[in-house]
Amino acid sequence: MTESEWWWPAGPGEVGRLLVRTPLMARELPAFDAAAAPDGPGELFAAWLAAAVAAGVLDPHAMTLATVGLDGVPDARVVALRNVDEAGGGWVFAASADSPKGRQLANRAVAAMTCYWPAQGRQVRLRGRVEAAPAEVAAAEFRKRSPRSRVAGLVARQSEPLESTAGYEAAAAEAERRLAAEPDAVPPGHTVYALWADEVEFWQGDAGRRHVRLRYRRAAGGAGWRRELLWP
Numbered sequence: 001m002t003e004s005e006w007w008w009p010a011g012p013g014e015v016g017r018l019l020v021r022t023p024l025m026a027r028e029l030p031a032f033d034a035a036a037a038p039d040g041p042g043e044l045f046a047a048w049l050a051a052a053v054a055a056g057v058l059d060p061h062a063m064t065l066a067t068v069g070l071d072g073v074p075d076a077r078v079v080a081l082r083n084v085d086e087a088g089g090g091w092v093f094a095a096s097a098d099s100p101k102g103r104q105l106a107n108r109a110v111a112a113m114t115c116y117w118p119a120q121g122r123q124v125r126l127r128g129r130v131e132a133a134p135a136e137v138a139a140a141e142f143r144k145r146s147p148r149s150r151v152a153g154l155v156a157r158q159s160e161p162l163e164s165t166a167g168y169e170a171a172a173a174e175a176e177r178r179l180a181a182e183p184d185a186v187p188p189g190h191t192v193y194a195l196w197a198d199e200v201e202f203w204q205g206d207a208g209r210r211h212v213r214l215r216y217r218r219a220a221g222g223a224g225w226r227r228e229l230l231w232p
């Protein structure tokens with residue numbers, strides 16, 4: 001195999017062949033009338049999210065959160081969207097301040113978030129600064145969670161190497177005992193964050209590749225939003 005054959009996806013690789021054979025957005029997708037879009041991105045996001053839920057998109061809250069790694073290399077992972085401040089342009093998620101992403105956000109409080117809702121071929125991209133909510137907000141959010149979610153949160157040590165599954169089982173059993181004794185317990189690192197978007201792009205895919213892209217940017221001084229279409 002030559003080097004150019006390796007790069008080209010139609011080359012001999014199984015994965016490349018599988019991807020080439022699998023259609024991408026070859027289906028009827030909704031139209032998006034960008035001219036009729038609301039003044040702010042929060043409102044449009046809320047409408048698209050409701051449409052995604054109605055269309056049966058699985059886990060529509062899943063958003064990829066990209067942060068700046070402590071080594072300067074981008075890092076990304078999926079988090080669950082918890083709320084949106086529709087008027088202010090804030091996207092809310094929860095994570096441990098002691099996790100890699102939490103440490104990265106403490107070092108550089110900026111992030112990008114992206115989601116893709118395949119049933120409608122819709123992508124939303126956000127960029128902006130990240131702010132941690134007051135501790136009482138994080139505590140209230142944690143206490144509303146299911147017992148299983150709270151046990152997982154109390155185990156802590158997220159993303160550290162796991163030497164054995166028995167080690168995890170013991171920590172989970174200990175967290176269960178703690179939760180039974182202290183139902184209001186909150187792990188110290190549990191944090192609710194908001195990404196305050198400066199830019200939000202709505203991308204409506206089209207089978208004919210005439211994608212519609214609408215970008216909102218916060219106007220200077222933070223008063224309102226400017227809107228513009230982007231070349232697909």
Ligand SMILES: Cc1cc2nc3c(=O)[nH]c(=O)nc-3n(C[C@H](O)[C@H](O)[C@H](O)COP(=O)(O)O)c2cc1C
Nearest residue numbers: 059062077078079080094095096099100101102159
């Ligand atoms: C659908 C989905 C939802 C997730 N939601 C969260 C979340 O809300 N908060 C979180 O910290 N991790 C969440 N995770 C796990 C993260 O993707 C990641 O594995 C974990 O937070 C460790 O990331 P880090 O090492 O970069 O800190 C979720 C993963 C998936 C696939």
